[in-house]
Amino acid sequence: MKRVEILDAKTKDKLCFLDKVEPNATIGEIKSMFHKSHPQWYPARQSIRLDPKGKSLKDEDVLQHLPVGTTATFYFRDLGAQISWVTVFLTEYTGPLVIYLMFYFRVPFIYASKYDFTTSKHWVVHLACMCHSFHYVKRLLETLFVHRFSHGTMPLRNIFKNCTYYWGFAAWMAYYINHPLYTPPIYGEQQIRLALIIFLFCQIGNFSIHIALRNLRPPGSKTRKIPYPTKNPFTWIFLLVSCPNYTYELGSWLGFTLMTQCLPVAFFTLVGFVQMTVWAKGKHRSYLKEFRDYPPLRSPILPFIL
Amino acid sequence: MASSEEDGTVEEKENNNKKRTKSALVTAWLTFYNIAMTAGWLVLAITMMRFYIQRGTHKGLYRSIARTLKFFQTFALVEVGHCAIGIVKTSVIVNGVQVCSRIFMVWFVTNSIRQIQNEESVILFLVVWTVMEISRYSYYTFSLLHHLPYFIKWARYNFFIVLYPLGVAGELLTIYAALPFVRRSGMYSMRLPNKYNVSFDYYYCLIIVMLSYIPLFPQLYLHMLRQRRRVLHGEVIVEKDE
Numbered sequence: 136m137k138r139v140e141i142l143d144a145k146t147k148d149k150l151c152f153l154d155k156v157e158p159n160a161t162i163g164e165i166k167s168m169f170h171k172s173h174p175q176w177y178p179a180r181q182s183i184r185l186d187p188k189g190k191s192l193k194d195e196d197v198l199q200h201l202p203v204g205t206t207a208t209f210y211f212r213d214l215g216a217q218i219s220w221v222t223v224f225l226t227e228y229t230g231p232l233v234i235y236l237m238f239y240f241r242v243p244f245i246y247a248s249k250y251d252f253t254t255s256k257h258w259v260v261h262l263a264c265m266c267h268s269f270h271y272v273k274r275l276l277e278t279l280f281v282h283r284f285s286h287g288t289m290p291l292r293n294i295f296k297n298c299t300y301y302w303g304f305a306a307w308m309a310y311y312i313n314h315p316l317y318t319p320p321i322y323g324e325q326q327i328r329l330a331l332i333i334f335l336f337c338q339i340g341n342f343s344i345h346i347a348l349r350n351l352r353p354p355g356s357k358t359r360k361i362p363y364p365t366k367n368p369f370t371w372i373f374l375l376v377s378c379p380n381y382t383y384e385l386g387s388w389l390g391f392t393l394m395t396q397c398l399p400v401a402f403f404t405l406v407g408f409v410q411m412t413v414w415a416k417g418k419h420r421s422y423l424k425e426f427r428d429y430p431p432l433r434s435p436i437l438p439f440i441l
Numbered sequence: 442m443a444s445s446e447e448d449g450t451v452e453e454k455e456n457n458n459k460k461r462t463k464s465a466l467v468t469a470w471l472t473f474y475n476i477a478m479t480a481g482w483l484v485l486a487i488t489m490m491r492f493y494i495q496r497g498t499h500k501g502l503y504r505s506i507a508r509t510l511k512f513f514q515t516f517a518l519v520e521v522g523h524c525a526i527g528i529v530k531t532s533v534i535v536n537g538v539q540v541c542s543r544i545f546m547v548w549f550v551t552n553s554i555r556q557i558q559n560e561e562s563v564i565l566f567l568v569v570w571t572v573m574e575i576s577r578y579s580y581y582t583f584s585l586l587h588h589l590p591y592f593i594k595w596a597r598y599n600f601f602i603v604l605y606p607l608g609v610a611g612e613l614l615t616i617y618a619a620l621p622f623v624r625r626s627g628m629y630s631m632r633l634p635n636k637y638n639v640s641f642d643y644y645y646c647l648i649i650v651m652l653s654y655i656p657l658f659p660q661l662y663l664h665m666l667r668q669r670r671r672v673l674h675g676e677v678i679v680e681k682d683e
Contacts, residue, residue, distance in 0.1 A: 311638045311640075317633075317634070318635065396637070396638060397638040397639065
């Protein structure tokens, strides 16, 4: 039997003392015990570490496998209010879906009142609405049925930041695409057809990658494995890229930019690309650190380039 | 084993030498930069004073210093680079916001909207900027030379308490005065329909800039107050993310 004491990482105050703890108890179980004595700190917002400035221990770590004596001393840091990833994703994706449709149907007080509830005379505007809506419905369904998240929660303030980004950009793009004075693409039908092909190709590609990544991980687990190409040709891009989901996402938005010929859409694509590149580089680096046999030909997001 | 250890020490000595020459070079560059900027703002201050003493009016003062102001204020962009590569320990964002707001005022307000160049609010912020920059750059210069007179440190960390709000007032009044001229001329603006399917109204942009002072200014001001407490009174302030 071991003893566990939990100290505050900043003030080093003794917050909790657990007397009889099984040696094979996990950090997750210790978090639940800590939560009982301090009900305001639910397990998701606890960061338990061996060193006040060190990395957080994982919920799966077992007490007896850690470098501690008969009395284990842990340091606690409050991560702040947490919210589940699923909640954040559902909220941030429902916004653009609804907001874009409000502009598409020209709900009052957006454009001049003589345009209320009218429809655009350009068929590309209808196509764009279908593509945009399809994209976000796909994201919502993937959040509910496809993705397997590594972390259950994220800090609460993220939802405000993320929703401002998605909802703000959706409103900005939708305003111009559905505007009565919208100008259709210069090269007309050719441009729109090419854009649609690129968009659909990348949507299918992105979905294929999400399915492939899901299949790497058995339900309820948090295992990490190297993704490899499968029988689906859309996954063959794994030969050249670590995060092809981001590559396809970039492609989809480039298609949408070409379809609508709208500068705000191009801007949104650019900002998204910068953010996804940051994420891809981080993921690529963790793959290289974790797996010694990681395929050397792969780049984070753009084959051979980035 | 032994040979690899030897290689290690030779490499270490080489690296230490490289670090020493690099930091000597960096110190030399920073010292030169800060002396040059102190000199530049001193020139501005003296030119402004001479103009006012000789002419007795502030009308035409901006035009007389416009080119020097644009040169030295724009050159300050280099400081953002210093923060980015880490040779100066200020956050890129804090420094970036400050430099960008200056560049914006100089190039996109006073330079392009000629009708407001003789406003009193322009003189207000010019005087504030000049005093702040001379005390700031001379503080850096003397720190780098390891001979910092206490009154320079005192000036750099106390003047801002009054000057910061005065400078903000000057800037905001200037932008406010510029609004009617922007509206009338439609400058820097783009209307629908156009092939990029975007519109931009510089008038509303300026209003948003004015509103952005509300969240940004208190943060910068509090940041300076925290720095002041740390430098002048040796207090250790625990920042939120520590």
